Amino acid sequence: xxxxxxxxxxxxxxxxxxxxxxxxxxxxxxxxxxxxxxxxxxxxxxxxxxxxxxxxxxxxxxxxxxxxxxxxxxxxxxxxxxxxxxxxxxxxxxxxxxx
Amino acid sequence: xxxxxxxxxxxxxxxxxxxxxxxxxxxxxxxxxxxxxxxxxxxxxxxxxxxxxxxxxxxxxxxxxxxxxxxxxxxxxxxxxxxxxxxxxxxxxxxxxxxxxxxxxxxxxxxxxxxxxxxxxxxxxxxxxxxxxxxxxxxxxxxxxxxxxxxxxxxxxxxxxxxxxxxxxxxxxxxxxxxxxxxxxxxxxxxxxxxxxxxxxxxxxxxxxxxxxxxxxxxxxxxxxxxxxxxxxxxxxxxxxxxxxxxxxxxxxxxxxxxxxxxxxxxxxxxxxxxxxxxxxxxxxxxxxxxxxxxxxxxxxxxxxxxxxxxxxxxxxxxxxxxxxxxxxxxxxxxxxxxxxxxxxxxxxxxxxxxxxxxxxxxxxxxxxxxxxxxxxxxxxxxxxxxxxxxxxxxxxxxxxxxxxxxxxxxxxxxxxxxxxxxxxxxxxxxxxxxxxxxxxxxxxxxxxxxxxxxxxxxxxxxxxxxxxxxxxxxxxxxxxxxxxxxxxxxxxxxxxxx
Numbered sequence: 001x002x003x004x005x006x007x008x009x010x011x012x013x014x015x016x017x018x019x020x021x022x023x024x025x026x027x028x029x030x031x032x033x034x035x036x037x038x039x040x041x042x043x044x045x046x047x048x049x050x051x052x053x054x055x056x057x058x059x060x061x062x063x064x065x066x067x068x069x070x071x072x073x074x075x076x077x078x079x080x081x082x083x084x085x086x087x088x089x090x091x092x093x094x095x096x097x098x099x
Numbered sequence: 100x101x102x103x104x105x106x107x108x109x110x111x112x113x114x115x116x117x118x119x120x121x122x123x124x125x126x127x128x129x130x131x132x133x134x135x136x137x138x139x140x141x142x143x144x145x146x147x148x149x150x151x152x153x154x155x156x157x158x159x160x161x162x163x164x165x166x167x168x169x170x171x172x173x174x175x176x177x178x179x180x181x182x183x184x185x186x187x188x189x190x191x192x193x194x195x196x197x198x199x200x201x202x203x204x205x206x207x208x209x210x211x212x213x214x215x216x217x218x219x220x221x222x223x224x225x226x227x228x229x230x231x232x233x234x235x236x237x238x239x240x241x242x243x244x245x246x247x248x249x250x251x252x253x254x255x256x257x258x259x260x261x262x263x264x265x266x267x268x269x270x271x272x273x274x275x276x277x278x279x280x281x282x283x284x285x286x287x288x289x290x291x292x293x294x295x296x297x298x299x300x301x302x303x304x305x306x307x308x309x310x311x312x313x314x315x316x317x318x319x320x321x322x323x324x325x326x327x328x329x330x331x332x333x334x335x336x337x338x339x340x341x342x343x344x345x346x347x348x349x350x351x352x353x354x355x356x357x358x359x360x361x362x363x364x365x366x367x368x369x370x371x372x373x374x375x376x377x378x379x380x381x382x383x384x385x386x387x388x389x390x391x392x393x394x395x396x397x398x399x400x401x402x403x404x405x406x407x408x409x410x411x412x413x414x415x416x417x418x419x420x421x422x423x424x425x426x427x428x429x430x431x432x433x434x435x436x437x438x439x440x441x442x443x444x445x446x447x448x449x450x451x452x453x454x455x456x457x458x459x460x461x462x463x464x465x466x467x468x469x470x471x472x473x474x475x476x477x478x479x480x481x482x483x484x485x486x487x488x489x490x491x492x493x494x495x496x497x498x499x500x501x502x503x504x505x506x507x508x509x510x511x512x513x514x515x516x517x518x519x520x521x522x523x524x525x526x527x528x529x530x531x532x533x534x535x536x537x538x539x540x541x542x543x544x545x546x547x548x549x550x551x552x553x554x555x556x557x558x559x560x561x562x563x564x565x566x567x568x569x570x571x572x573x574x575x576x577x578x579x580x581x582x583x584x585x586x587x588x589x590x591x592x593x594x595x596x597x598x
Binding site: 007010014017021027030031034037038040041044045047048049051052054056057059060063064067070071074075077078079081082085086091 | 239240243244247251254255258261262264267268270271274275278279281282283285286288289290292293296297298
């Protein structure tokens with residue numbers, strides 16, 4: 001069983017996702033980068049599940065897919081709201097509130 | 100593979116209906132609220148707050164009856180993935196009561212603004228349901244689902260004022276950071292699952308707690324703890340919190356800074372105490388740094404805020420630093436560290452919700468949350484001023500009101516091990532308590548001694564629901580401070596059922 005390849009693939013995907021979240025300014029692309037991280041997690045879980053011949057990992061991955069869909073649904077609704085009010089989904093322009 | 104799935108599907112797990120009835124009642128109540136809204140539409144708007152608060156109170160009944168049967172606890176379900184023990188019962192009571200107080204705070208705010216209010220109450224009950232599940236979850240899958248059930252409705256509620264750009268921005272920042280934090284947390288969880296071959300916390304504890312340290316174990320723990328760090332707004336992952344707190348509707352700010360933060364803490368404590376007892380040498384330094392940074396940075400920024408809501412937001416971040424402190428020394432005294440955190444959470448919930456209730460009442464007259472607008476409050480609202488002073492004293496940790504006992508418990512846990520880590524953190528916490536007392540008391544000074552900014556001293560009309568919210572929180576704040584024996588009994592009572 002080749003576990004390493006899957007883990008390295010997932011780690012690369014995770015890093016691309018984190019890079020995307022930190023550098024992208026477009027709200028939708030940030031959400032897509034987060035999806036990349038979640039898919040890295042799913043690959044990890046399924047690979048570990050198959051390696052340990054345990055079904056828990058695949059069940060966990062199914063839960064993540066379902067919850068991520070809800071998350072993105074809410075996320076896109078909020079991005080759409082921003083677009084309606086300011087005609088732009090550039091995250092860096094959202095600076096009315098200064099931390 | 101298929102045969103194993105079928106075998107598991109056919110073998111129906113035992114369900115302890117009494118033990119899960121708080122969750123089921125809240126689920127049924129939330130569904131009822133939704134259906135009534137769909138049938139009666141506009142006509143139902145007036146009854147929604149009352150109905151939702153009744154749902155919370157009804158769900159509280161089985162929590163009390165379970166508490167009454169103390170001997171049967173802990174009740175373990177689904178092969179140890181879901182546990183009802185003293186720890187989860189106290190927290191369930193806390194979450195249902197804070198949900199009730201939040202509904203009281205929202206009633207007038209929501210019906211007087213141009214908001215969609217029926218949906219708001221449905222989302223509040225969904226979020227509180229997530230918190231109830233969180234207190235009992237002892238499995239990575241259910242912890243993840245619970246934390247998302249808490250967060251997703253909160254993202255929507257933060258952006259509730261649809262046409263207000265500030266509220267939109269609050270929702271966007273909260274949502275992006277929250278989803279990113281969940282993703283990081285999940286990556287840590289996937290590594291934990293890979294190491295142990297099980298999603299149950301007790302199995303993870305057995306595999307990774309042999310005392311050996313491997314880089315991969317450290318990596319998994321760091322990712323998991325950082326993910327929770329975002330959720331509880333620990334510095335340096337706190338940047339979303341002040342913006343979200345300022346832009347969101349004020350009752351929701353109270354909800355986020357009390358209930359939602361407490362839910363994050365419950366998840367953090369559960370995972371650290373149950374799954375990482377053998378990895379204290381990895382978790383403790385991490386928590387030490389988080390705790391010291393969180394309380395110092397939170398307090399220093401709170402010091403120069405001129406808006407009371409933002410100040411309470413930063414002071415809430417600082418308070419989270421104190422709550423994290425017991426986890427910096429938890430090795431060997433897991434139970435007592437957990438109960439110190441829970442004690443702090445209960446008292447913090449009461450005093451902070453109370454402070455927010457006063458802010459909401461005062462804003463009905465002044466239309467502002469600037470600290471300068473609180474001048475002269477004593478002249479036209481003496482009762483409110485006295486209540487706020489109690490809450491501020493409690494937040495600062497001055498006896499005889501509740502906050503001092505919560506801080507005392509933290510200091511006791513930190514210093515009793517006589518280790519460098521604990522004592523140095525206690526010193527940092529003590530210095531921070533002094534800084535915090537300064538800005539809390541400056542608000543009290545503003546209310547008692549300064550003149551009203553525009554000379555307008557007509558009395559405030561306080562709606563009954565807001566008066567009730569102040570009354571409940573004030574009673575809890577004072578009772579926990581005057582009768583610390585009561586709290587310490589509860590503290591001894593709160594013990595996590597360790598496998």
